[in-house]
Amino acid sequence: MTASPWAGKAGALRPGTAAAATAGVTPFAVGLLLAAALQYAVGPAVGPFFSDLLIKIGINVILAVSLNVVNGYTGQFSIGHAGFMAVGGYAAGALTYYTSMLAWGGPQVQGGVFGVGSALFVGACLVGGLVAAAAGWAVGLPSLRLRGDYLAIVTLGFGEIVRVLLQQTQDVPFTADEARALSPVEMATHLGGSLGFSGIPFYTNLFWVWCFVTLTLLVAYRLKESTFGRAFLSIRENEIAAEAMGVDTTRYKVRAFVIAAFFAGVAGALFAHKIGTTLNPRELGFMKSFDIVIMVVLGGMGSISGATIAAVLLTVLPEALRGAADYRMIVYALMLVLVMIVRPQGLFGIREIWELPPFARRRGR
Amino acid sequence: MTALLEVQGISLSFGGLKAVSDFSIALRAGDLQGLIGPNGAGKTTVFNLLTGVYRADRGSIRLGGLDLGGAKPSRIAAAGLARTFQNIRLFGDLSVLDNVRVACHLRAATSMAGAILRTSAHRGEEAALRAYATELLEIFGLGDRTGEQARNLPYGDQRRLEIARALATSPKVLLLDEPAAGMNPQEKAALSALIRFVRDRFGVAILLIEHDMGLVMKVCEGITVLDHGVTIARGTPEQVQNDPVVIEAYLGAPAQEGGGVPAERRS
Structure with a gap:
C-alpha cells in the first residue's frame, strides 16, 4: 500500500472522534428509539416467529460483540463465554423467579414493557451481568497470566465446571409456600438441576433486548476508540512491546475479561427470560461457547461490525436453511469453511465495515 | 552530579x-x-x-x-525508562498514529466510564493525545503516514516510529x-x-x-x-x-x- 494523501484528513473525520452527533449520550437515545420502534412497530408487524428471531439475534450480537473484547481486542483465546452466560442467566433468573414468588405469590409477568415486573427484570439483568463479571474477575485474575492454549483450556474448564455445578442443583419450588420455606442460600441451590430451570417469567422483549444491544455496541465501540481500546489492541499485537510502553498487560487483560463476562451475563439473563426458554445447563455448555467463538472469528477478530454481522448471519442462517432439512448443518459448515478459505482474517479483519472500501477511502487505524 | x-x-x-x-x-x-x-x-x-x-x-x-x-x-x-527493540516490535495492524497513542497511555487520566460516556473531559484528552502524537510523528518525518498500518511502513520508517513511540511514554x-x-x-x-x-x-x-x-x-x-x-x-x-x-x-x-x-x- 502506498501513502495516501487522504489518510491524515480522513483520520480527523473518523466517526469516533469527529461527529458531534456521537458526543455524549445521543447514541444511547437513538438506540432507545430504535428499540422502541422494534417493540411497537416492527414486532407486531412481523409476528411472533420473526420477533423471536430478532430477540435471538440481539442476544447473539451481545454475546459475539462482548467475546470480541477478549478474543478480538486483546487476542486472548477464551472458549468459556457460555459459562459466563450461564452464570448471568441463572443469577438473573433466580432473582426474578424467587422475587416474584415472594412478592406476588407466583411467577407470572407483572405489568407491561415498563411495568414493575420489567423493572425487576432489568435490575436482574444488571445483577446477572455483575455476578458474571465477578466470576470473570475470579477466573481471569489467575489464568490471564497464562497464554494461548492454556487460557483456552482454563476457560473451557470454567464453562464445564459451571455446567456441572448447575446440574447438581435441586428442583425449583413450584408454589409460593414452598419458595417461602427456603432460605436465600437454599434458593441458590434450588435451580432446577439437569432438568432445567422452568417457570422464569417471560419478561424478555424486543425493547429491552435491543436496549442492551445498544449498550453493548456503544461500550465496545467507545472503548475501542479510547486509551483502553488501544491498550487492549496493543496486547494482541505485541504483548512485550505493549508492556514496554507502560501498558500493564495483566491488568488490561483482566479488565477485558470482566467487561466481556458482564455482557455475557446480561445476554444470559435476557435468554433466561425469553419466551420458550427452559434454562438448561446443557444448552449453555461448550457447544454454545464455540458458536460464539465462530461468530467472532467469522466477523474478524477485533471488528465490532464484523462480530455483529456474523452474529446476525449465524442466527438467521440455520433458520433460513430449514428448507434444506437434513443437509442444513452440512451447508452451514461448508459456508463457514468457505469464508475461512476466502477470508482467513474474517469478514472485516480488525477494521470496521465503514473503514473498508467501498464505504470509505483509506482511514486512520 | x-x-x-x-x-x-x-x-x-x-x-x-x-x-x-x-x-x-x-x-x-x-x-x-x-x-x-x-x-x-x-x-x-x-x-x-x-x-x-x-x-x-x-x-x-x-x-x-x-x-x-x-x-x-x-x-x-x-x-x-523506555526502549526500542532489536527485532522491531511495532503494533503491526494498528495505524502509525495509534502506535504512538498506545504509548501515550501513561499520560491518559480519564476513567473507563468517562470513555464510555464520552465526557467532555475524555474528548478533550483524546484530542490532546491525538495532537501530541501527530506532532511527535511530524517531528520524526512520519506526519504524512499517520493513517497507514505500521506493518506497511518501509524499514527505516519503522525504526523511526519505534523511537517516536518510545518517546511518547x-x-x-x-x-x-x-x-x-x-x-x-x-x-x-x-x-x-x-x-x-x-x-x-x-x-x-x-x-x-x-x-x-x-x-x-x-x-x-x-x-x-x-x-x-x-x-x-x-x-x-x-x-x-x-x-x-x-x-x-x-x-x-x-x-x-x-x-x-x-x-x-x-x-
Missing part, C-alpha cells in the same frame, strides 16, 4: 551460562552512551534486565532514586537496541543526527546498542564494551577504539580462542 540511571553490579545466569556478570553503568541526564560488544556478548540481555523483561539475580537498578529491582516492565516504563532514559540495523549509509547518517536531536530536544539520556562502529564512535560520548557478559572496557570512543582488549575481543587473539576474556585483563 548524581546519576539519573544507576545500575550496580547486576548479574544474570541462564542455568550454567553467565549471560551478564556484575554489570554497572551510570547515566546522567542528557548523556549519550554506547554499549557495544561482539555478537552474544549480552548487550540485549542488559536491556532486558533494565526494562524488567528479565529479573537480575543480583545487583540494583535505580532510576532517579527509585529502586526498579523486580518491577514489571510496565512499571519501569511508567518510571521513565515521556521517558527520562531511552534505550535504543541496534537502531541502525539494516539501514543503508544515508539512513545511518540521518539516524546519527536524529539520535543527537532526540537527546537535545527531549532532554533524555540515551543508551545505545549498536554494531555499526562508525555510528557509535560518532554519536556516543562514552562507551562500555561487553564480552561474554563481562565489561571489558569503558571510556571515550578514542580510548575504547585503541584498547587492545577490545580489539582482541572483536578480532580474536590466537591464545584466547574459544575462551572468555579473563577477569584480570579487564581495564
Whole structure:
C-alpha cells in the first residue's frame, strides 16, 4: 500500500472522534428509539416467529460483540463465554423467579414493557451481568497470566465446571409456600438441576433486548476508540512491546475479561427470560461457547461490525436453511469453511465495515 | 552530579551460562552512551534486565532514586525508562498514529466510564493525545503516514516510529537496541543526527546498542564494551577504539580462542 494523501484528513473525520452527533449520550437515545420502534412497530408487524428471531439475534450480537473484547481486542483465546452466560442467566433468573414468588405469590409477568415486573427484570439483568463479571474477575485474575492454549483450556474448564455445578442443583419450588420455606442460600441451590430451570417469567422483549444491544455496541465501540481500546489492541499485537510502553498487560487483560463476562451475563439473563426458554445447563455448555467463538472469528477478530454481522448471519442462517432439512448443518459448515478459505482474517479483519472500501477511502487505524 | 540511571553490579545466569556478570553503568541526564560488544556478548540481555523483561539475580537498578529491582516492565516504563527493540516490535495492524497513542497511555487520566460516556473531559484528552502524537510523528518525518498500518511502513520508517513511540511514554532514559540495523549509509547518517536531536530536544539520556562502529564512535560520548557478559572496557570512543582488549575481543587473539576474556585483563 502506498501513502495516501487522504489518510491524515480522513483520520480527523473518523466517526469516533469527529461527529458531534456521537458526543455524549445521543447514541444511547437513538438506540432507545430504535428499540422502541422494534417493540411497537416492527414486532407486531412481523409476528411472533420473526420477533423471536430478532430477540435471538440481539442476544447473539451481545454475546459475539462482548467475546470480541477478549478474543478480538486483546487476542486472548477464551472458549468459556457460555459459562459466563450461564452464570448471568441463572443469577438473573433466580432473582426474578424467587422475587416474584415472594412478592406476588407466583411467577407470572407483572405489568407491561415498563411495568414493575420489567423493572425487576432489568435490575436482574444488571445483577446477572455483575455476578458474571465477578466470576470473570475470579477466573481471569489467575489464568490471564497464562497464554494461548492454556487460557483456552482454563476457560473451557470454567464453562464445564459451571455446567456441572448447575446440574447438581435441586428442583425449583413450584408454589409460593414452598419458595417461602427456603432460605436465600437454599434458593441458590434450588435451580432446577439437569432438568432445567422452568417457570422464569417471560419478561424478555424486543425493547429491552435491543436496549442492551445498544449498550453493548456503544461500550465496545467507545472503548475501542479510547486509551483502553488501544491498550487492549496493543496486547494482541505485541504483548512485550505493549508492556514496554507502560501498558500493564495483566491488568488490561483482566479488565477485558470482566467487561466481556458482564455482557455475557446480561445476554444470559435476557435468554433466561425469553419466551420458550427452559434454562438448561446443557444448552449453555461448550457447544454454545464455540458458536460464539465462530461468530467472532467469522466477523474478524477485533471488528465490532464484523462480530455483529456474523452474529446476525449465524442466527438467521440455520433458520433460513430449514428448507434444506437434513443437509442444513452440512451447508452451514461448508459456508463457514468457505469464508475461512476466502477470508482467513474474517469478514472485516480488525477494521470496521465503514473503514473498508467501498464505504470509505483509506482511514486512520 | 548524581546519576539519573544507576545500575550496580547486576548479574544474570541462564542455568550454567553467565549471560551478564556484575554489570554497572551510570547515566546522567542528557548523556549519550554506547554499549557495544561482539555478537552474544549480552548487550540485549542488559536491556532486558533494565526494562524488567528479565529479573537480575543480583545487583540494583535505580532510576532517579527509585529502586526498579523486580518491577514489571510496565512499571519501569511508567518510571521513565523506555526502549526500542532489536527485532522491531511495532503494533503491526494498528495505524502509525495509534502506535504512538498506545504509548501515550501513561499520560491518559480519564476513567473507563468517562470513555464510555464520552465526557467532555475524555474528548478533550483524546484530542490532546491525538495532537501530541501527530506532532511527535511530524517531528520524526512520519506526519504524512499517520493513517497507514505500521506493518506497511518501509524499514527505516519503522525504526523511526519505534523511537517516536518510545518517546511518547515521556521517558527520562531511552534505550535504543541496534537502531541502525539494516539501514543503508544515508539512513545511518540521518539516524546519527536524529539520535543527537532526540537527546537535545527531549532532554533524555540515551543508551545505545549498536554494531555499526562508525555510528557509535560518532554519536556516543562514552562507551562500555561487553564480552561474554563481562565489561571489558569503558571510556571515550578514542580510548575504547585503541584498547587492545577490545580489539582482541572483536578480532580474536590466537591464545584466547574459544575462551572468555579473563577477569584480570579487564581495564
